[in-house]
Amino acid sequence: MIIAVDAMGGDYAPANPVLGSIAAARDAGVHTILVGDEDAVRQELGKHDADGLPIEVVHASEVIRMDEPTLTALRSKRDSSIRVCTRLVREGKAHGIVTAGHTGAAMAITKIVVGSLPGVKRPALALTVPTPHGKPAVFLDVGANVTCRSSNLVQFAIMGNIFAEDILQIKRPRVGVLSNGEEATKGNELVRKTVALLERTSLNFIGPVEGRDLFNGQCDVIVTDGFTGNAVLKAAESIAELAFFVLRKELLSTWVTKVAALMMRRSFKRLKQKFDYTEYGGALLLGVKGVSIICHGRSNPQAIKNAILVAADFYDHRASERISDRISELYAQHIL
Amino acid sequence: MIIAVDAMGGDYAPANPVLGSIAAARDAGVHTILVGDEDAVRQELGKHDADGLPIEVVHASEVIRMDEPTLTALRSKRDSSIRVCTRLVREGKAHGIVTAGHTGAAMAITKIVVGSLPGVKRPALALTVPTPHGKPAVFLDVGANVTCRSSNLVQFAIMGNIFAEDILQIKRPRVGVLSNGEEATKGNELVRKTVALLERTSLNFIGPVEGRDLFNGQCDVIVTDGFTGNAVLKAAESIAELAFFVLRKELLSTWVTKVAALMMRRSFKRLKQKFDYTEYGGALLLGVKGVSIICHGRSNPQAIKNAILVAADFYDHRASERISDRISELYAQHIL
Numbered sequence: 033m034i035i036a037v038d039a040m041g042g043d044y045a046p047a048n049p050v051l052g053s054i055a056a057a058r059d060a061g062v063h064t065i066l067v068g069d070e071d072a073v074r075q076e077l078g079k080h081d082a083d084g085l086p087i088e089v090v091h092a093s094e095v096i097r098m099d100e101p102t103l104t105a106l107r108s109k110r111d112s113s114i115r116v117c118t119r120l121v122r123e124g125k126a127h128g129i130v131t132a133g134h135t136g137a138a139m140a141i142t143k144i145v146v147g148s149l150p151g152v153k154r155p156a157l158a159l160t161v162p163t164p165h166g167k168p169a170v171f172l173d174v175g176a177n178v179t180c181r182s183s184n185l186v187q188f189a190i191m192g193n194i195f196a197e198d199i200l201q202i203k204r205p206r207v208g209v210l211s212n213g214e215e216a217t218k219g220n221e222l223v224r225k226t227v228a229l230l231e232r233t234s235l236n237f238i239g240p241v242e243g244r245d246l247f248n249g250q251c252d253v254i255v256t257d258g259f260t261g262n263a264v265l266k267a268a269e270s271i272a273e274l275a276f277f278v279l280r281k282e283l284l285s286t287w288v289t290k291v292a293a294l295m296m297r298r299s300f301k302r303l304k305q306k307f308d309y310t311e312y313g314g315a316l317l318l319g320v321k322g323v324s325i326i327c328h329g330r331s332n333p334q335a336i337k338n339a340i341l342v343a344a345d346f347y348d349h350r351a352s353e354r355i356s357d358r359i360s361e362l363y364a365q366h367i368l
Numbered sequence: 369m370i371i372a373v374d375a376m377g378g379d380y381a382p383a384n385p386v387l388g389s390i391a392a393a394r395d396a397g398v399h400t401i402l403v404g405d406e407d408a409v410r411q412e413l414g415k416h417d418a419d420g421l422p423i424e425v426v427h428a429s430e431v432i433r434m435d436e437p438t439l440t441a442l443r444s445k446r447d448s449s450i451r452v453c454t455r456l457v458r459e460g461k462a463h464g465i466v467t468a469g470h471t472g473a474a475m476a477i478t479k480i481v482v483g484s485l486p487g488v489k490r491p492a493l494a495l496t497v498p499t500p501h502g503k504p505a506v507f508l509d510v511g512a513n514v515t516c517r518s519s520n521l522v523q524f525a526i527m528g529n530i531f532a533e534d535i536l537q538i539k540r541p542r543v544g545v546l547s548n549g550e551e552a553t554k555g556n557e558l559v560r561k562t563v564a565l566l567e568r569t570s571l572n573f574i575g576p577v578e579g580r581d582l583f584n585g586q587c588d589v590i591v592t593d594g595f596t597g598n599a600v601l602k603a604a605e606s607i608a609e610l611a612f613f614v615l616r617k618e619l620l621s622t623w624v625t626k627v628a629a630l631m632m633r634r635s636f637k638r639l640k641q642k643f644d645y646t647e648y649g650g651a652l653l654l655g656v657k658g659v660s661i662i663c664h665g666r667s668n669p670q671a672i673k674n675a676i677l678v679a680a681d682f683y684d685h686r687a688s689e690r691i692s693d694r695i696s697e698l699y700a701q702h703i704l
Contacts, residue, residue, distance in 0.1 A: 266579030275608060
């Protein structure tokens with residue numbers, strides 16, 4: 033099993049993708065292909081003791097900049113590092129993709145070049161979110177599909193469920209659909225139709241859930257459309273940033289609080305870790321052949337490494353095949 | 369100007385509504401009518417030195433419990449405290465309502481008994497949210513209208529704008545519509561139609577904004593449909609609670625961190641204040657005649673008092689008339 037890593041994606045490329053690949057090879061023996069400007073990548077590899085590690089380099093002559101419009105990136109840059117990654121997957125030379133590059137371009141190019149799994153109408157972007165105890169929850173779609181039908185949300189539930197089972201090792205994940213209240217009378221038309229369909233599946237469906245259930249551990253998989261998911265996720269990130277900002281300002285205000293802050297720096301570190309995205313590396317584009325993990329542009333080597341391990345784990349569990357199988361069951365049962 | 373206060377609403381009724389009314393009378397000379405079980409309310413008033421304050425009591429024989437279905441509350445309890453409050457406004461005996469009771473029932477009863485302002489198609493629930501510096505932002509609709517049309521969102525923008533100008537004293541509030549990205553290509557159909565309409569108004573419309581702009585101070589008024597608004601708001605509350613939960617756990621883990629926590633207890637208090645809803649008392653149901661402020665069930669007397677002051681302020685600024693005027697301008701300009 034081989035993972036294609038976009039060596040040019042992210043704010044710290046090629047350094048961090050290269051370090052992430054080296055760590056994944058050293059710590060878990062995962063085989064990667066670093067895709068990007070060959071000279072730059074080999075030079076970066078030469079800085080570290082990477083000889084003998086299962087790391088290949090494949091050249092790509094172009095890079096998609098973070099600020100490029102997705103459509104331009106899609107049409108004009110035929111030899112971008114992310115596009116070459118997707119080609120490797122299409123040709124069977126790699127089984128998953130990790131990139132810290134342009135999210136929109138990575139999603140669009142993966143969908144076009146690699147394509148969806150049999151039966152999957154719309155791939156979705158899934159992210160893990162922190163909860164008070166134990167395992168995180170899976171939240172999707174966080175931005176791949178602005179407008180959705182109930183059948184799309186049912187497919188997202190299947191995909192999120194497999195992610196929770198295979199990667200997070202949660203047995204019988206509790207699946208909910210995001211609504212504005214738990215009562216059956218609440219929810220918009222999309223939610224009510226989705227609830228009716230999900231009740232007919234064999235998933236451990238717990239019904240409509242509220243925004244508060246995202247981070248309170250009451251639910252393992254929460255599905256919504258990409259518009260709502262994106263708004264919710266960015267607002268949650270933003271209020272967490274605000275909380276840290278206010279706390280930092282308060283703690284730097286007097287010498288007593290400065291000393292206290294020093295005394296509890298480890299606690300703050302663990303708090304930040306809890307809200308850190310890097311544990312599972314990034315957002316997973318679920319429903320495409322292979323799997324595509326899109327890391328934050330600022331990802332550190334640890335985040336890239338974790339993303340590579342998740343991609344490898346996903347392949348090892350045959351998660352894609354399981355998604356396809358579960359979805360074709362729903363077609364057979366006339367739920368979809 | 370007189371504000372009707374639901375003396376039976378909330379987890380600490382009638383104590384907190386009574387204390388809130390007393391504080392509003394003492395500190396700002398606001399005249400209130402406490403509505404509820406007359407004996408209980410008078411007994412509570414008797415515990416404090418309320419003689420001579422501009423506080424009346426009007427009897428209501430029923431109370432809507434927090435766990436009652438809205439429809440039952442609406443149909444069966446014709447003499448509930450919240451319903452009597454709305455009747456006082458309809459009869460011109462009061463000019464605004466403050467309740468810490470059942471949100472759904474309060475909204476529904478206010479809309480039915482008091483009715484919407486001329487020209488307002490859908491009242492909306494607005495809440496202030498914290499930002500890093502200075503004034504909070506106004507976010508609406510946070511749950512009154514699950515499904516909205518673009519013309520509704522334009523009306524919400526007008527109402528939020530007046531709230532920001534009159535209550536928060538923000539000049540030329542920056543108005544945005546919540547989307548999944550700032551680019552014109554992003555957004556769902558509702559957002560794109562709303563953007564096209566808002567661009568034609570005289571509002572200081574800054575275009576589509578993202579979830580992160582809710583809490584970063586980039587925008588003063590953010591409009592969305594009640595489904596998305598509710599999900600976003602509850603998720604934001606939930607992640608803030610999670611952050612405080614994790615931090616508390618960390619700080620109680622060793623004696624060093626316990627001492628440090630003691631040293632910075634004032635900082636934590638100010639942090640909590642920043643995320644406290646009580647400053648403006650609660651959510652405002654905008655677009656109904658008079659104004660209706662729905663406080664959190666757990667509201668303390670300070671929150672009730674602040675809500676009473678906001679309701680009084682709203683009336684003093686003739687905010688309702690200004691909302692009606694601005695909306696009829698939009699009809700005249702064929703924007704609505």
